[in-house]
Amino acid sequence: MASEHSTFPQFVSAGDILTDMIRTDVSSWLSRPGGAGWNVARAVAQLGLPTACAGSLGTDNFSDDLWDTSVASGLDMRFMQRVERPPLLAIVHKTQPPTYYFMGENGADLAFDPSNLPQSWMDRVKWAHFGCISLVRQPLGTTLAALAAQLRGHGVKISFDPNYRNLMEHGYEPILRNMAGLADLIKVSNEDLHMLFKGVSEADALAQIRAMNPQATVLVTRGSAEATLHVGDATYRARPPSVEVADTVGAGDASIGGLLYSLMARHGEWPDHLRFALAAGAATCCHSGAHSPSLAEVEELLK
Ligand SMILES: Nc1ncnc2c1ncn2[C@@H]1O[C@H](COP(=O)(O)OP(=O)(O)O)[C@@H](O)[C@H]1O
Ligand SMILES: [Mg+2]
Numbered sequence: 001m002a003s004e005h006s007t008f009p010q011f012v013s014a015g016d017i018l019t020d021m022i023r024t025d026v027s028s029w030l031s032r033p034g035g036a037g038w039n040v041a042r043a044v045a046q047l048g049l050p051t052a053c054a055g056s057l058g059t060d061n062f063s064d065d066l067w068d069t070s071v072a073s074g075l076d077m078r079f080m081q082r083v084e085r086p087p088l089l090a091i092v093h094k095t096q097p098p099t100y101y102f103m104g105e106n107g108a109d110l111a112f113d114p115s116n117l118p119q120s121w122m123d124r125v126k127w128a129h130f131g132c133i134s135l136v137r138q139p140l141g142t143t144l145a146a147l148a149a150q151l152r153g154h155g156v157k158i159s160f161d162p163n164y165r166n167l168m169e170h171g172y173e174p175i176l177r178n179m180a181g182l183a184d185l186i187k188v189s190n191e192d193l194h195m196l197f198k199g200v201s202e203a204d205a206l207a208q209i210r211a212m213n214p215q216a217t218v219l220v221t222r223g224s225a226e227a228t229l230h231v232g233d234a235t236y237r238a239r240p241p242s243v244e245v246a247d248t249v250g251a252g253d254a255s256i257g258g259l260l261y262s263l264m265a266r267h268g269e270w271p272d273h274l275r276f277a278l279a280a281g282a283a284t285c286c287h288s289g290a291h292s293p294s295l296a297e298v299e300e301l302l303k
């Protein structure tokens with residue numbers, strides 16, 4: 001039994017698996033498997049921990065791409081469900097600045113059913129991650145919030161990255177408050193803070209998030225500028241390594257993935273974990289698209 005048990009993932013990212021449709025010309029489009037949650041799962045898997053991305057895909061060509069890329073990324077596919085419903089697409093019709101809308105009415109993602117996950121998976125998983133638009137797509141959002149609460153009750157640590165999107169314009173506050181309250185670790189970018197708490201300074205926005213759960217560790221990333229890690233009354237600061245940037249797609253997802261990996265697999269103090277997270281984010285920027293850096297790539301940047 002021990003060997004069967006040992007094959008369970010230590011890390012599960014739940015939700016936020018989609019296809020980005022990115023306009024490349026007037027009426028030319030590039031499709032890319034994506035989703036913030038899916039990127040975080042791939043980041044942790046690539047760094048070397050047994051990982052799953054939990055969610056539901058359709059049975060269409062886009063979902064096939066997501067499935068195949070997930071397999072190639074080494075994700076535990078027992079956590080990926082499939083139903084005959086339309087795929088979730090993010091239509092990015094302008095890239096500068098990113099301008100997008102989502103398609104996925106009655107989408108396959110909404111059918112995710114945690115009761116069909118492998119038995120007793122919660123006994124082995126150490127951290128679970130939640131965030132982004134899945135939390136505002138009902139009934140999935142309610143399903144995921146309930147799952148996060150159940151996992152927390154089971155002693156699993158919860159990571160949360162709101163990842164502000166335009167769907168969070170109205171009525172998001174209770175969801176933010178609930179998820180922040182369940183979280184051991186919260187990741188926000190300075191832009192997330194700016195958009196989630198409009199008309200408020202960054203410091204006040206951060207104070208509002210922290211007030212929702214003073215026990216939670218909070219990582220604030222600021223692109224190439226100094227990031228901060230807030231643990232209790234302590235604040236740790238570090239700048240990401242400077243790199244030649246191809247693009248910054250998925251940088252935040254790699255940084256929280258890197259932090260989670262470091263907390264699960266590396267010995268060190270908070271400043272070491274922070275530096276590892278920032279190196280993981282920077283490593284992603286060296287490649288176009290949401291590249292998942294290897295451990296060797298991250299370690300090279302830490303030198
Ligand atoms: N221009 C950059 N140069 C180096 N690292 C970067 C750059 N942009 C982002 N990163 C890395 O990715 C992390 C997250 O980036 P950020 O833009 O703050 O988050 P998000 O992708 O969520 O908007 C940063 O803390 C840093 O480690
Ligand atoms: Mg982000």
